[in-house]
Amino acid sequence: MDAVSATIAKYTSLVDGTMRLYLDLHSPCTDFCEVGATVGLAKLGDTSILSIDGPEEPTRQAGGANATGDVPRGTKHWDDLPPTQQCAIRCTEERFQQFMGATDEADCAEKIRRALGIETRAELNTNTRKASLWRQRDAAFTVWRDYG
Numbered sequence: 001m002d003a004v005s006a007t008i009a010k011y012t013s014l015v016d017g018t019m020r021l022y023l024d025l026h027s028p029c030t031d032f033c034e035v036g037a038t039v040g041l042a043k044l045g046d047t048s049i050l051s052i053d054g055p056e057e058p059t060r061q062a063g064g065a066n067a068t069g070d071v072p073r074g075t076k077h078w079d080d081l082p083p084t085q086q087c088a089i090r091c092t093e094e095r096f097q098q099f100m101g102a103t104d105e106a107d108c109a110e111k112i113r114r115a116l117g118i119e120t121r122a123e124l125n126t127n128t129r130k131a132s133l134w135r136q137r138d139a140a141f142t143v144w145r146d147y148g
Contacts, residue, residue, distance in 0.1 A: 032092060083124035083131045086138060099141045112137070 078086065090096040091108040100115075102108035113121065116133050124131050 023106045083134045084121045087124055087134055090138065095144070095145050096141055099144055 008098050091105050097108045099110050100111045124134050
């Protein structure tokens with residue numbers, strides 16, 4: 001079985017209740033990408049819940065919920081964070097630094113700026129093309145971290 005990471009670009013609900021997905025594939029898939037081919041899908045994104053301690057300082061919470069199973073107030077899912085914040089968090093993670101071939105957080109930030117062709121990470125919140133490149137890089141990291 002082959003695996004390819006992808007991002008859902010668009011989806012529509014059909015009259016019969018099925019959904020049609022349009023995917024942006026992050027690598028070639030000529031071996032199994034045929035019209036009508038049966039494929040399996042799994043959400044690979046980091047679904048960790050983040051707690052916002054200050055205006056721009058999210059911290060990971062183990063499991064994301066308290067002892068009663070309630071998600072604490074002021075928490076956000078990874079996908080709800082702006083790309084700039086996601087990128088800043090990733091650059092602090094040792095595994096992401098390893099993925100980027102960086103020696104520390106500052107080196108990682110520099111490498112990601114070069115890789116994405118941006119001057120500052122703030123551009124990820126205003127440039128949709130660069131934000132898409134970030135999401136692809138983050139998805140590739142998640143696959144590498146979880147399955148690599």
